[in-house]
Amino acid sequence: MAEALLEAKNVSKHFGGVVAVNSVSVTIEQGSIYAVIGPNGAGKTTFFNALSGFYIPDGGQVLYKGQDITTMPNWQRVQLGMSRTFQTPSIFPELTVYENLLIGVQSQQKIAFKLRLPSAARKKEIDARIDELLGFVNLVHLKDRPVAELSHGSQRLCEIAMSLSVDPTIVLLDEPMAGLAEAETERIMRVIRDLHDRLGLTVLFVEHNMRVVLSLADHITVLDRGAMLAQGTPSEISNSQTVREAYLGQEVLNRV
Amino acid sequence: MNRRQKQGYITAIAAVVLLAILPLKLGSHSVLSLLHLDVSILSEMLLFAIAAMSVNLLLGYTGLMSFGNAAYFGLGAYGAGLSIHYLNMNFIEGAIIGTAVALVGGLLVGPFLLRRRGIYFALLTLAFGQVFYFIAYRANEFTGGEDGMSFPRPYFGFPGWHMDLQEGTFYYLMLLVFAAVLVGFWLIVRSPFGRTLQAIRQNELRVRYLGLDSNKFIFVALLVSAAMAGLAGALYGLLIMFAAPLMLDWQQSGDFVMIMILGGAGSIWGPVVGSLIYVIGKDIISTLTQTWQIYIGALFVICVIAFPSGLLGTLLNSIARRDVGAPISEEAAPHKARESGAPAGNAAVAAEQKES
Numbered sequence: 001m002a003e004a005l006l007e008a009k010n011v012s013k014h015f016g017g018v019v020a021v022n023s024v025s026v027t028i029e030q031g032s033i034y035a036v037i038g039p040n041g042a043g044k045t046t047f048f049n050a051l052s053g054f055y056i057p058d059g060g061q062v063l064y065k066g067q068d069i070t071t072m073p074n075w076q077r078v079q080l081g082m083s084r085t086f087q088t089p090s091i092f093p094e095l096t097v098y099e100n101l102l103i104g105v106q107s108q109q110k111i112a113f114k115l116r117l118p119s120a121a122r123k124k125e126i127d128a129r130i131d132e133l134l135g136f137v138n139l140v141h142l143k144d145r146p147v148a149e150l151s152h153g154s155q156r157l158c159e160i161a162m163s164l165s166v167d168p169t170i171v172l173l174d175e176p177m178a179g180l181a182e183a184e185t186e187r188i189m190r191v192i193r194d195l196h197d198r199l200g201l202t203v204l205f206v207e208h209n210m211r212v213v214l215s216l217a218d219h220i221t222v223l224d225r226g227a228m229l230a231q232g233t234p235s236e237i238s239n240s241q242t243v244r245e246a247y248l249g250q251e252v253l254n255r256v
Numbered sequence: 257m258n259r260r261q262k263q264g265y266i267t268a269i270a271a272v273v274l275l276a277i278l279p280l281k282l283g284s285h286s287v288l289s290l291l292h293l294d295v296s297i298l299s300e301m302l303l304f305a306i307a308a309m310s311v312n313l314l315l316g317y318t319g320l321m322s323f324g325n326a327a328y329f330g331l332g333a334y335g336a337g338l339s340i341h342y343l344n345m346n347f348i349e350g351a352i353i354g355t356a357v358a359l360v361g362g363l364l365v366g367p368f369l370l371r372r373r374g375i376y377f378a379l380l381t382l383a384f385g386q387v388f389y390f391i392a393y394r395a396n397e398f399t400g401g402e403d404g405m406s407f408p409r410p411y412f413g414f415p416g417w418h419m420d421l422q423e424g425t426f427y428y429l430m431l432l433v434f435a436a437v438l439v440g441f442w443l444i445v446r447s448p449f450g451r452t453l454q455a456i457r458q459n460e461l462r463v464r465y466l467g468l469d470s471n472k473f474i475f476v477a478l479l480v481s482a483a484m485a486g487l488a489g490a491l492y493g494l495l496i497m498f499a500a501p502l503m504l505d506w507q508q509s510g511d512f513v514m515i516m517i518l519g520g521a522g523s524i525w526g527p528v529v530g531s532l533i534y535v536i537g538k539d540i541i542s543t544l545t546q547t548w549q550i551y552i553g554a555l556f557v558i559c560v561i562a563f564p565s566g567l568l569g570t571l572l573n574s575i576a577r578r579d580v581g582a583p584i585s586e587e588a589a590p591h592k593a594r595e596s597g598a599p600a601g602n603a604a605v606a607a608e609q610k611e612s
Contacts, residue, residue: 052465078467090465092458103455104466106448112468115447166467 004066005030005170005202006051006082011060013043013050020046022226023060028170028219033196033203035217037210043226044206045087045174051204052084052172053077078107081169087178089155093148097139097158100147101130104165133161136199137191153184160191164199171195173205177212185212192216214238264442267525272435275302279424293539296495299427301535302434303492308515308527309441310484315513316522317445318477319457320373323509324381327365327388328358328482330504332489334392334399337407337499347412347421351490358486359479361388366478370471373460382506389504404500407493430491437484442524444480453477485512518559520566529568 006028013021021043028034038044050057053074062070064080072080092100105126106112118126134140137157142150147158156176163171176192177185189212195201207213213220213234220237222229230236230243237243278287279295288295307329314320335357336350345353365384372380392399399405411418412429421429444450456463456470463470493499502508511534519530537555542548563570 073464073469075464075467075469078465083467084465090459090462092455092462094458095455099451103452103463103468106452107466107468111448112452113449113472115444115449117447162462162466 003030004028005064006204007061007063008047008051009061009063011047011050011057011062013046013055013057013059019226021050021057021223024221024223024226024228025060026221026231028202028204030169030202031196031200032219033192033217034205034219034221035213036204036206036221036223037208037213038223038229039208041225042223044208044223046226047223048172048174048204048206052082078166078168081167082172083163083166083168083170084172085156085159085163085174085176087175089152089159091147091155091159091162094146096144096146097134097150098130098143100158100162101133101165102126104162105129105133108166129165133164136164136194137161151184153180153187156180156184156188157191160188160195164195168201170202170204173203175206175208177207177209185209189216264524268435268438271525271528272431275431275434276428279427291540292543293536294423295427296423297535297539299423299430299495300492301531302427302430303488303495304512304515304535305528305531306434306437306488307485307492308512308519308531309437309524310481310488311509311512312516312521312527313441313444313453313477313481313484316516316520316526317450317457318453318474319460320474320477321375321378321513322381322481323378323506323513324365324383324385325481325485325512326506326508327381327385327504328361328485329489329492329508329512330392330499330501331358331361331388332486332491333493333499333503334405335486336490336493337405338399340410341405341407346410346414346418347494348414350410350494351487354490354493355483355486358489359483361486362479362482366475366482369478370475382509385504385506385509389501389506392501392504399499399501402501404498404502406498409494409497426495430495433487433491437487438524438528441484445524449473449476514556517566518556520563520569520572523566523569523572526566526568530566533567 004027008024008026010023010025011021012019012023024043024047026034026036036044036047046055049055051062053069053072056071060070061068064077064082067080069077069080092103095103103112109122109126111118111122117123130143131140134143137160139154139157139161142154147155150158160171160173160176173192176188180188192203192205193216195203205217214237217234219232220234221231222237222243230240232240275298278298280286281289288298307325310328311322311325314322314325332354335354339345339353340350368384369377369380393402395401409421409426412421412425413419419425445454452463452468452473456473460470463473489503492503515530515534516527517530518533519528520526533555534552538548538552541551545551559567565573
C-alpha cells in the first residue's frame with residue numbers, strides 16, 4: 001500500500017454566499033496520477049487552489065505527508081515539494097525560456113537571494129539542469145526565445161518545465177489541456193505520462209476532457225456543484241451509474 | 257565577456273570620462289561655461305540621477321510604483337543637515353548618517369508597504385511620504401519648519417587629512433560616488449537577487465510558486481532604494497547646504513518618477529539620461545523664461561507619447577532590432593532540433609507543432 005502524499009479532509013471554500021467547494025476529501029497516494037473532473041462550475045479549480053495554497057480553505061484540512069499545511073503560504077508548500085501550473089500558463093513573458101527556468105533553478109539551489117553571481121562550476125551545473133529540463137519537455141531549440149513569442153502549447157510546456165525546476169515530489173496541473181489543439185494535447189499527455197513514468201513524480205490534475213482523464217489517471221474524483229459525486233479508478237468511474245446519470249452521460253457514453 | 261557586456265563597459269567608461277572633462281578649461285573656456293552652466297548643476301544632475309535610479313529599482317525592475325522616494329531623499333538631507341548642525345559631524349559622517357536615517361525610514365515604512373500591491377502600494381508610498389513631510393514642516397524648533405534649515409558644508413576628510421570642498425572638487429567627488437553607485441546597481445540587477453526582482457515585476461505569483469518568498473525580496477529592494485535615495489539626498493543637502501520640507505514632498509517624488517520615465521524605466525542608464533535632460537533642460541529653459549515648468553511639462557508629455565519606453569529605451573530598442581534582424585519564427589526552429597539528432601519521437605512532436 002503506497003503512502004498518502006497529499007490529503008484533503010472535508011475541505012470547503014465559499015465566496016460570499018456561494019459554496020464553491022463543499023466538504024471534499026481526497027487521498028492522493030505517492031506515485032499516482034490523480035484527476036479531479038467535473039463540469040464547468042463544479043468547483044474543481046477552487047478545490048485545486050485550496051490544495052496548492054492559492055486560497056486558504058474555510059473549513060477542513062490539507063495534509064502533506066501527514067503534516068498539516070492548511071494555512072501554509074504557497075511558497076513554503078513549493079519548498080516542501082508541491083509545485084503547480086495554471087490554467088493560463090503563468091510564466092515570465094519578457095524573459096527567455098532559459099531565464100524563466102533560471103529563476104526556478106536558482107530557487108531550488110537556494111541562491112536566488114544572492115548578490116554574487118554563481119561560480120563558473122555552479123553556473124555549469126545550473127545550465128546543465130536547465131538543458132535537462134528543456135530536453136524533458138523538448139524545448140531546447142527555443143531556449144533563447146522570449147516566452148511571450150512562443151505558441152500556447154510551448155508556453156505550457158515551459159511552465160511545466162518551470163514547475164519541475166524546483167524538484168517537486170508532486171506536480172499539480174490546472175487544466176493542462178485548456179485551449180490546446182489536438183496535436184498539442186497529445187504532446188502534453190505524453191509529457192504528463194513521462195512525469196510519472198520517467199521522473200517518478202506524483203501528478204494531480206484538473207481536467208474536463210474525459211478522453212484525457214480516462215487514459216491518463218489511475219484515480220479520479222468527480223465533483224459536481226462543489227460536492228463530491230464519485231471516487232474511484234477510471235473503469236469504476238466510467239461504469240458508475242451516478243456519474244453516468246449526473247454528468248458523463250451526454251459526453252462520454254458515446255465515446256467510451 | 258560577451259558583446260553586450262563589452263558595450264556596457266565601454267559606455268560606462270566613456271560616460272564617466274565625458275562627465276569628467278566637461279568642467280575642464282581649455283584656455284579661458286570649458287564646455288560648461290560655453291553653455292552658461294555652473295559646475296554645481298552637474299553635481300545636481302548626478303545626484304538626481306541616483307535618486308531616479310532608486311525609483312527605477314522599484315518600478316523599472318521590481319514593478320512597484322513609488323511616489324514616496326522623496327521621503328528618503330529628504331530624510332537623507334535632514335539627516336546630514338541635523339547631524340552637522342547639532343552634532344558638528346564632518347562631511348563623511350553627515351553623508352553616512354543621512355543615508356542611515358533614510359534606511360531607518362525604509363525599515364519603518366517597508367512592512368506596511370509590503371501588504372499592498374499596484375495602485376494601493378503607490379498610494380501608501382505617497383501617504384507615508386507626506387507623513388515625513390509634515391513632520392519636518394511641523395517640527396519648527398528642530399528643523400526650521402517651512403523655511404528649512406541652512407548648514408555649513410564641512411571639510412571632507414578623516415582625522416589626519418582633510419580638504420575644503422569647492423564646487424569643482426565637490427563635483428568630482430560626486431562623480432566618484434555616482435560611478436560607485438552605478439557599478440553597485442549594475443551588480444545588483446544582474447545578480448540572482450536582481451533577476452528575481454525582474455521576475456517579480458513580470459509575475460509575482462509565479463515567483464511564489466517557484467518557492468520564493470517574494471515579500472522578502474521586495475523588502476530588501478525597498479531598503480536598497482531607500483538607502484540610494486537617502487545617499488542622494490544627503491549629498492544634495494551638502495551640495496546646496498540646505499534642507500527643506502519640499503525635498504520630502506510628493507512633488508519631489510514626482511520629479512524623480514518623471515526623470516526615470518523620461519530616460520527609460522528598467523534600464524541602468526535611463527535615469528541618468530533622464531536626469532541630464534531634466535536638470536540641464538530646467539536650468540537652460542529657466543534662464544530664458546519664467547514659465548519653464550510649462551515647457552518641461554510639454555517635453556514630458558511629448559516624450560511619454562512618442563517614446564513610451566523612454567528616450568534611451570527607445571534608442572536601445574531600435575538598435576537591438578537592427579542587431580537581431582528579422583525575427584526567427586518558432587516554426588523554423590524544430591528543424592534544427594531534428595538536424596542536431598533529436599530522438600525520432602521528438603521530431604514527430606516538432607512536426608506536430610509545425611502543423612498547429
